Amino acid sequence: MGFVYLMRETVALLTPMDLFYCFVAVQLGIVFGMLPGLTATVGIAILTALTFQWDPGNAILVLIGVYVGAIYGGSRSAILLNIPGTPASAATCLDGYPLSRSGHAAEALGLATTASFLGSMAGLVALSFLTPVLGGFALEFKSYEVFWLAVFGVAICGNLTAAGDPVKGWVAGLLGIMLSFVGMETIQGFRRFTFGVSELMAGFGIIPVLVGTYGIVEILSSLSDTSPEQRVPQIGRTLPQLRDVAANWVNIVRSGVIGVFTGVIPGVGENIGSFVAYDFAKRASKHPEKFGKGSIEGLIASETGNNAVVGGALVPVLALAIPGSPPAAVLLAALFLHNIRPGPMLVIENPMYMYRFSAMFLLASFAMFILGILIVKPLLKLLMIRKSIMMPIILVLCMVGTYAIAGRPFDILVMIVFGLLGYPMRKLGYPEAPFVLGIILGPMVDENLRRGMLLSYGNPAAFFVSPISIALVIMTFFTLFGRTRAVRSVFSIAMRPLRSTMRSVGRTFGLLRRNGNSMPPSTDDEDDRRERRTREESRR
């Protein structure tokens, strides 16, 4: 029944005017997403102001389009320039950029587009058919559960490195967390590590840090690189081979589900969804060593994950009027301003609106896919521009994007300082991705840990009560100790009886690294292709 309603609403939206608005909005969103600093949140906020006087139907369609487009658009600059346009695409950089460096930019852009589209479809299913069920799930995530989720996020930092050195990943993640503690904290309003500097009170924003550690570092290193610039000839087709997509169906479904659930959890958004999906894909993969060096699986996981979050994050918006992510918070406000009251009353007062909303989302996803494939070729031309022309313009955009977030000159300074910090970090092999993830996770861990303590009157046992908490604790445990050989052997002796059950549970979710049969056999194709690629490179 729901499907019929969804189709009916979609057909109703297929007017030339609506289609026009939708495509324009998605294209705008893609541009916002691509530009360093400008994120989905800012894009939606700007468009809310510009469409304020519009008819609500069109205005909401435009806002959804911008949201979908921006989360997707971030992957463009991540793949082409190694500068994620939004924090949600930081995980995309890990494999997207190496692919583009090895001449597979078109393929990477096309695959990321397809993955984003499939992720959006996962989000759509959640949004249009599972909203009442998932809405209840959102409320299950309280302080203890969110705390463990954040701890799990810290644990996967060690997995987000290309060099295969988990310690450096954790160091980068922990450094990010430490720096996120600067500023006024939420629980007691105490000013930590501000040293009386009033600008530091608001802490380091995620955007200045992201633009600094990726954008400025990229500008500094590519401009100071004296080796003659070589243009990598781009090969490969834009529309991905169906085979590549089909070979990754487990990966796509897994990442989609992870993305949707991460989106549903209030306050946990795209940024974390893509990292978690990436980590799970790496764990389940037959070729984890390729991750970070141009793994198609990694790229697909991250892009499916972050776009699935969009649909997931809109679920609690509709069901409970609680935003599932920061951009969804702005979208929620826009809905209110346009006289649409989502929340528990929506189902009673306006039951069809859920489907209309989903239909807008569906339309925006299709627009994203079409526009995304169409702009691949023009975007590839960016790679042909000389670095010495491209980089100064990117710097101007970095400055503008960082300033645009809050209109604070201090943020630009933060960006430059983090660029200076990020440069030696990159040279010494400390990955940026966990560092950025740490900045996001720090406040989450801190706030929920201490709130949990207040709720339980200082009794840590309360952190281990709910089933979700325990599940997250187990996941964290395997993430940390599934890796280290020494610890693993100790545990295999101590926990031999438990291990077999754990393995069967873990296999389903790809928790253990050694689960041979969960990936389809066709990854061997990828193997061959990879070999061909290296041969080509060596010939050059």
Add this chain to the structure above:
Amino acid sequence: MLLIGTMAVGSLFATGRPEAPDAEWRPTRTITIIVPWGAGGASDQTARVLASEMEGILGTRIAIVNQPGASGSTGQKSAFDARKDGYTWAGNADASVATYQVLDYTPEISHRDWQAYFAIFTPCVITVNPESPITDWDSLIEAFQTRSVDVASAGIGAGGHIAAEAFAGNLGLSYNHIPYGGGHPAVVATVAGETEVVMQLSMEVADMLRADQLRPIAVMDSRPLNISGVDEIPAITDFAPDMPSVGFHFGLFIPKAIPPEAAEAISAAFETASRSEAIMRLAEERGSVAVSVQGSEADEVMEQAASMFGWLLYDSGVAENSPTQFDIPRP
């Protein structure tokens, strides 16, 4: 190429620049409203509605910039530090601006430096999780007397915290304060049952009350509160006559030092905007009251807020600076 495309697309949105009517002060460029809170919050929504109404009257475009962090003090300060030519405003609430000094966030900027323009008044409402044994005033008092009740709030100095302090202080009770990162998370935590009581603003609880996800006990005001779709919420003074009113006024803040003709034009534009249908609708939907308070009347509101909130925070040991330091009298 891409940028040119953006421009072409963008010009679609740029059309429809409103015409200027006859006002003394005609802004020649874009006015910026700094909202020192996240997009989507109460301050943000009030500012956005006011801006869209005032754009037409002032004949210029108004941009909204969200600058969250440090309880709004950083953004409020940057609005204050901007050139005082009438082109930079702030969108905030009275209780926040009035306590930045005592909380030592911006001790150098007094609430008296600002001219406030309030459009929305939203009182704090004592609400409980519907599964809680607390059903009315008597069971509420009993619960606070016999056990430690978890009260959620949007953080130190936020509406829900001040309401709880006033409630507990006035009746000689104690409670377990659980701060959250904002009004919405605090309300959601109570809906989810993590905390039992929340006393946040009516604006933030209205929809949860409508959907029976929260149960109202009393409004922290001397008048009962009517939210469409919800039974009338009794005034707290019906049960405790000495209880002070706790509520927030939302609106615009503009430094008093701007040129007088600019202030005049803004004041006239605000007068119309605050009585517009859009503001009425916002107030109605979000369970709050539309007001139109400016000039010395607004100064009066600010003084009251400074005195009440300032002393409450100081007496409970949260604020570091004594209100007497800033000539703020005890209520």
Add this chain to the structure above:
Amino acid sequence: MNENSGMPRGDFVVSVILVVFSVWVIHMSLTMRRFGELGLAASPGLSPLVFAALLLICGLILLRRSLAQRGYRMGLSSRKSAAFLRAMETRHFVVVLASIVIYYLFLGVVHFVIISAVYVFFIIWYFKGVAWWKNLLISVLSGTIIWFSFDQVFLIPLP
């Protein structure tokens, strides 16, 4: 690859910095103000303490590893460092960084279009990108387009 990152000297320096930094943070967080009767359990210092301790552990692991690879032998010589300072790469780095800082300092003082165009022009000129008139065209156009689309169309504040 796993146990050997290939740069023991870098690891040694970083690990020493990490150990010192985390010990300093641990000290700071232990002396941080405590609220209420829960003491440390709910104090603002709790999380910095925990994560600084974890960072300390990571730092010590790195330190042990780099010591095992004799990372403390810096092998610094005046000739090497002189060569480093003279290297083209170092010079480029300093120029690019300085230009970014100067650009930042002039933002808001000089009009955005002018300062951005001057910056882009300078970098392209320094790296001998293209002919001067093309350069001028690129820099002025990019500055103007960015300014126009942000400031005029989308009402995004510019410095």
